[in-house]
Amino acid sequence: MAWIRPGLLFTAVMIPAGVIHSAFALESPEACAGPLARSLNGGPVFYQKGGFGPESTYTALLPAYVGREWGLTTTVAHPHHALILIPAPNRCEPTEDGPWWVVPLQGPEQLCSPDRLAAVVNVGQHFLNYEAGERDA
Structure with missing residues (x-):
């Protein structure tokens, strides 16, 4: 693991695990790995x-400019230049003592598409809101 500062090349967006699990109707990061990678x-x-x-989190790495524009309320864009703990490149299995890659980092040039991530988050939040509405009814 390493502490690094987002800012010049990338930013990080943290998403509550329930949002991702709801988007794919799956219960764990291991189950979500394939659909998330494809999405x-x-x-x-x-x-x-x-x-x-x-609640646990998924953290997606996106182009740096996204940190200034990101506005989905159920997520948090990591503050510019604040340290973030990134898993080692080979840490791709669940662990009790820190982060691990659900969709491994292939290289600094491959980052998440903001539009694709926003679509996944919006779907997950829609289903969570729908489920909450059914419970309240």
Whole structure:
């Protein structure tokens, strides 16, 4: 693992695990790995227990400009130049002691598409809102 600063080449967007799981109707990062990789054209995403209080997070790496424009309310764009803990490139299996790649980082030139990530987040949030509405009815 390494602490690095987003800013010049990439930014990081943190998504509550429930949003991703709801988008694919799956329960775990292992189950979501394939659909997430296909949806994001292989853009890198890592998973970490905790992050949104007790809820775990997925963190997607996107082009740096996205950090200034990202506005989906259920997610958090990592602050510019603040340190973020990134898993080692070969850490692609679940672990209890830090983040691991659900969709491995292939190289600095391959990042997630903001539009594709926004679509996944919007679908997941739609289903969560629908489920919440059914519970309240």
